[in-house]
Amino acid sequence: MSKSSKNQSVSNGEDTNKRLxxxxxxxxxYYVAGKRQDEIAQIMGVSRQSAQRLVSLAMSSGIIKVRVDxxxxxxxxxxxxxxDEFGLKYVEIVPDDPLSNSxxxxxxxxxxxxxxxxxxxxxxxxxxxGTGQTLKATIDLLPNMNCPQxxxxxxxxxxxxxxxxxxxxxxxxxxxxxxxxxxPMVLPVLAxxxxxxxxxxxxxxxxxxLKLAQQANIAFVGIGDLGAEAPIYRDGFxxxxxxxxxxxxxxxxxxxxxxxxxxxxxxxxxxxDLVASGPLPSPKSCLIIALAKGKKKLPGVSAAxxxxxxxxxxxxxxxxIALLKNI
Amino acid sequence: MSKSSKNQSVSNGEDTNKRLxxxxxxxxxYYVAGKRQDEIAQIMGVSRQSAQRLVSLAMSSGIIKVRVDxxxxxxxxxxxxxxDEFGLKYVEIVPDDPLSNSxxxxxxxxxxxxxxxxxxxxxxxxxxxGTGQTLKATIDLLPNMNCPQxxxxxxxxxxxxxxxxxxxxxxxxxxxxxxxxxxPMVLPVLAxxxxxxxxxxxxxxxxxxLKLAQQANIAFVGIGDLGAEAPIYRDGFxxxxxxxxxxxxxxxxxxxxxxxxxxxxxxxxxxxDLVASGPLPSPKSCLIIALAKGKKKLPGVSAAxxxxxxxxxxxxxxxxIALLKNI
DNA sequence: TATGCGATTGGGCAATTATCCAGTCGAAGG
DNA sequence: CCTTCGACTGGATAATTGCCCAATCGCATA
Numbered sequence: 001m002s003k004s005s006k007n008q009s010v011s012n013g014e015d016t017n018k019r020l021x022x023x024x025x026x027x028x029x030y031y032v033a034g035k036r037q038d039e040i041a042q043i044m045g046v047s048r049q050s051a052q053r054l055v056s057l058a059m060s061s062g063i064i065k066v067r068v069d070x071x072x073x074x075x076x077x078x079x080x081x082x083x084d085e086f087g088l089k090y091v092e093i094v095p096d097d098p099l100s101n102s103x104x105x106x107x108x109x110x111x112x113x114x115x116x117x118x119x120x121x122x123x124x125x126x127x128x129x130g131t132g133q134t135l136k137a138t139i140d141l142l143p144n145m146n147c148p149q150x151x152x153x154x155x156x157x158x159x160x161x162x163x164x165x166x167x168x169x170x171x172x173x174x175x176x177x178x179x180x181x182x183x184p185m186v187l188p189v190l191a192x193x194x195x196x197x198x199x200x201x202x203x204x205x206x207x208x209x210l211k212l213a214q215q216a217n218i219a220f221v222g223i224g225d226l227g228a229e230a231p232i233y234r235d236g237f238x239x240x241x242x243x244x245x246x247x248x249x250x251x252x253x254x255x256x257x258x259x260x261x262x263x264x265x266x267x268x269x270x271x272x273d274l275v276a277s278g279p280l281p282s283p284k285s286c287l288i289i290a291l292a293k294g295k296k297k298l299p300g301v302s303a304a305x306x307x308x309x310x311x312x313x314x315x316x317x318x319x320x321i322a323l324l325k326n327i
Numbered sequence: 328m329s330k331s332s333k334n335q336s337v338s339n340g341e342d343t344n345k346r347l348x349x350x351x352x353x354x355x356x357y358y359v360a361g362k363r364q365d366e367i368a369q370i371m372g373v374s375r376q377s378a379q380r381l382v383s384l385a386m387s388s389g390i391i392k393v394r395v396d397x398x399x400x401x402x403x404x405x406x407x408x409x410x411d412e413f414g415l416k417y418v419e420i421v422p423d424d425p426l427s428n429s430x431x432x433x434x435x436x437x438x439x440x441x442x443x444x445x446x447x448x449x450x451x452x453x454x455x456x457g458t459g460q461t462l463k464a465t466i467d468l469l470p471n472m473n474c475p476q477x478x479x480x481x482x483x484x485x486x487x488x489x490x491x492x493x494x495x496x497x498x499x500x501x502x503x504x505x506x507x508x509x510x511p512m513v514l515p516v517l518a519x520x521x522x523x524x525x526x527x528x529x530x531x532x533x534x535x536x537l538k539l540a541q542q543a544n545i546a547f548v549g550i551g552d553l554g555a556e557a558p559i560y561r562d563g564f565x566x567x568x569x570x571x572x573x574x575x576x577x578x579x580x581x582x583x584x585x586x587x588x589x590x591x592x593x594x595x596x597x598x599x600d601l602v603a604s605g606p607l608p609s610p611k612s613c614l615i616i617a618l619a620k621g622k623k624k625l626p627g628v629s630a631a632x633x634x635x636x637x638x639x640x641x642x643x644x645x646x647x648i649a650l651l652k653n654i
Numbered sequence: 655t656a657t658g659c660g661a662t663t664g665g666g667c668a669a670t671t672a673t674c675c676a677g678t679c680g681a682a683g684g
Numbered sequence: 685c686c687t688t689c690g691a692c693t694g695g696a697t698a699a700t701t702g703c704c705c706a707a708t709c710g711c712a713t714a
Contacts, residue, residue: 024397025422031393033424033432037701043424047664052701063397066358069470070351070390095352097360097370105360120447143396364671374694379671 019054020061026051027058031066065143067113078320082313085324086305090114090289090312093320103294108137110314111220111291118218119147119178125217127180128153128281130256131170131189132222132231134291139174150180153213155221156256157187157276183209187276189237189257194273201276210278218287219280221310223300224254232257238271246270253300255280255290255309262299264307283311290314298322346381347388353378354385392470394440405647409640412651413632416614417441417639420647430621435464437641438547438618443469445477445545446505452477452544454507455608457583458485458497458516459549459558461618466501477507480540482548483583484514484603510536514603516564516584521600528603537605545614546607548637550627551581559584565598573597580627582607582617582636589626591634610638617641625649 026044029035035043041051058064075093082091092114094106115138118125127150129135154171175182187206191197200206224231226246232254233243249270250261257275260266281288289312292301302323304310353371356362362370368378385391402420409418419441421433442465445452454477456462481498502509514533518524527533551558553573559581560570576597577588584602587593608615616639619628629650631637 020397021399021401024395024399027397028395028399028422028433029424032395032436033422033427035424035427036699048701049664049703050662052703053662056702058395058397063395065394065396067392068351068355068359068385068390069392070347070354070385071471072348072351072355074348095355095360097356097362106355109359117447120444121449123449363669375671376673376694377692379673380692383672 019057020063023054023058023061024063026054027064030055030058031064062140065141067109075317075320078317078324081324082320088305088311088313089287092314094314094316096317101294103297104134104137106316107291107293107314108134108141111135111138111289112141114289114314115220116142116145119145119150119180122149125150126153126212126215127151128155128213128216128219128221128286129171129174130155130219130221131158132224132291134222134293135220136170136173138220138291139170139177142174142177145178147178147180150178151212152178152180152182153209153216154183154185155213155219155277155280157185157189159186159188183212185209185277189232189276190271190274191276192274197274197276213278214281216281216286218289220289220291221255221280223290223292223297223304225296225300226251226253226259227296229296242271252303253297255304258309260303260307260309262303262306264303264305264309266307280309283308287312293319295319295322298326302326346384347390350381350385350388351390353381354391357382357385358391389467392468394436402644402647405644405651408651409647415632415638415640417616419641421641421643423644428621430624431461431464433643434618434620434641435461435468438462438465438616439468441616441641442547443472446472446474446507449476453480453539453542454478455480455482455540455543455546455548455613456498456501457482457546457548459551459618461549461620462547463497463500465547465618466497466504469501469504472505474505474507477505478539479505479507479509480536480543481510481512482540482546482604482607484512484516486513486515510539512536512604516559516603517598517601518603519601524601524603540605541608543608543613545616547616547618548582548607550617550619550624550631552623552627553578553580553586554623556623569598579630580624582631585636587630587634587636589630589633591630591632591636593634607636610635614639620646622646622649625653629653 022044026040029040029043030037037051037055038048040055041048044051072095075095079091079093082088092110094110097105111134115127118127129152152171152174158171171182171184185206187200191200201210226243230243232238233240237257238246246259246267249267251259251267252262253260256277257271258266258277258280259270259272266272288310290301290304290310291314293316295318298319301313301315301319305313305323349371353367356367356370357364364378364382365375367382368375371378399422402422406418406420409415419437421437424432438461442454445454456479479498479502485498498509498511512533514527518527528537553570557570559565560567564584565573573586573594576594578586578594579589580587583604584598585593585604585607586597586599593599615637617628617631617637618641620643622645625646628640628642628646632640
């Protein structure tokens with residue numbers, strides 16, 4: 001396993017490996033063995049500052065994974081209430097973080113945890129993945145694994161309107177990390193016309209990916225709001241004009257590009273006619289977990305639950321409380 | 328972040344829960360959300376010192392679990408060499424810790440990790456557990472889980488010679504933590520005579536436990552040295568005189584009370600005639616992982632491998648290197 | 655060989671965290 | 685009602701960690 005890998009770059013490769021190796025060792029000594037940084041420096045024969053840098057690198061490069069193994073009562077209770085109230089199959093609530101406005105911390109960790117659990121299963125799983133910031137953060141938190149028995153399916157198109165492959169990395173990163181078969185959707189998020197969509201979907205590779213997506217056991221999706229800063233607008237998938245039209249039509253959010261109203265009903269006739277993603281998996285056969293944090297997503301989450309678009313949720317306390325208040 | 332933390336009063340349950348809950352939240356904010364302790368203090372409405380205490384409690388009480396997700400090259404390589412050289416099925420090497428003489432750090436973590444992986448499986452596992460300090464530390468590191476599908480079998484007697492239940496806690500603690508069926512061996516480690524052993528083993532509950540132990544899929548055992556500070560002597564299971572006799576007879580170590588010589592061959596006729604533990608599971612059907620760290624255990628580990636008593640090993644770099652040198 | 659450039663290093667110091675300690679609170683008991 | 689005891693608190697302070705910066709190193713290029 002640890003053979004000297006073919007050097008990819010003259011200056012990097014070997015060197016970077018060595019450094020990460022040292023970082024891992026330093027991180028181990030610090031977090032597992034409980035050494036102080038100056039002790040680590042002594043053990044590893046470097047200066048204290050270098051030891052500090054290694055420990056810090058270990059943490060920031062994700063070598064060190066931390067999890068909290070305690071049912072935080074309030075979160076547990078909120079989760080149970082949500083399950084009961086809305087008939088959700090899976091709910092995970094993470095603690096609030098009032099001083100931060102990150103929309104991923106915590107939620108991404110919890111999602112990575114659940115995803116990892118799935119991946120540890122021996123029976124082959126078909127795992128569908130949407131796109132978005134939170135999903136990206138989730139994958140970043142995933143450890144390296146070896147799971148050739150599973151299949152990872154991209155649920156949404158991965159291309160930017162100009163053909164660039166920005167979000168590509170989500171599905172590729174995950175496949176790379178866990179050594180599973182991956183099925184990306186090499187498509188734009190929205191086709192430029194109904195005809196194009198038909199053409200795109202006629203491709204045999206896309207056909208089989210779409211088919212697999214319908215058989216997914218579990219799906220992780222983000223929920224995009226449709227406010228002024230809507231991700232699909234900000235990322236250039238829909239024009240400002242189209243965004244306004246969607247808002248007028250009562251659209252509150254989207255999942256994998258599928259736009260829906262406050263009752264969770266897909267809005268026909270507008271951008272939904274162009275969405276290149278396949279239909280969302282059926283909540284009857286698939287656990288569809290939405291990752292959502294932040295006030296802006298409340299209407300979307302609420303609607304997605306009402307419309308039975310999702311049957312699982314990972315969010316934070318504030319959202320949980322708001323959902324329960326809205327009943 | 329090493330010393331202190333001993334306040335484990337047996338007082339008010341409700342109160343302790345609340346405190347642990349707060350600790351979990353503080354730990355989450357600190358390690359997952361990356362807040363500073365004064366921010367946590369502000370968020371949770373306590374003084375900075377109290378926040379510090381909560382974070383510290385979260386860590387020392389094991390609510391916070393840390394793992395290193397990186398193949399440390401040197402350890403990987405040593406592990407592979409050991410697998411190849413001795414035909415072991417499972418080897419895990421943890422980094423050295425030259426400044427500490429703990430015999431559990433690292434090894435216990437790695438064992439807890441492997442055990443946890445097993446427990447996450449859905450197909451029912453029969454998991455056998457020996458006794459000893461390292462096993463105890465391993466269980467302490469295990470998170471709470473819910474695995475009613477598995478069975479946990481105690482491999483060795485759990486009673487002190489005077490009937491006290493000192494090591495009881497290992498098997499009970501594990502069963503409690505993971506909600507699995509547990510089969511303790513309510514026996515002394517050594518019977519006082521051959522006749523007593525027959526009597527003890529005739530009990531139907533013991534019978535079924537012994538039978539289950541033979542069907543184990545995986546076993547975690549410690550290796551006890553038989554030097555002047557031999558655990559089975561120190562803990563009062565054998566007298567000083569018997570220890571001397573065993574040493575004279577060429578005994579180098581014991582697993583679950585079964586004493587063997589430097590070739591890993593069980594020594595007949597002495598204390599082995601009194602061992603209340605059932606026979607060790609067969610390495611043909613069971614993955615028997617020994618947990619061993621520390622120079623004193625080298626002869627024992629080497630012998631156990633030679634005699635095919637074990638087919639798995641979790642140890643540290645020093646031991647690994649020493650084993651490879653001994654070939 | 656000299657030179658430029660980016661990465662790395664360790665000193666110095668600020669920020670953060672850990673611990674000491676005396677005072678307070680509350681429960682248990684006289 | 686008072687005392688004792690143990691746990692908890694916050695102020696003060698020590699210990700540890702994080703970061704800036706100038707010096708240096710490694711290396712590719714002129």
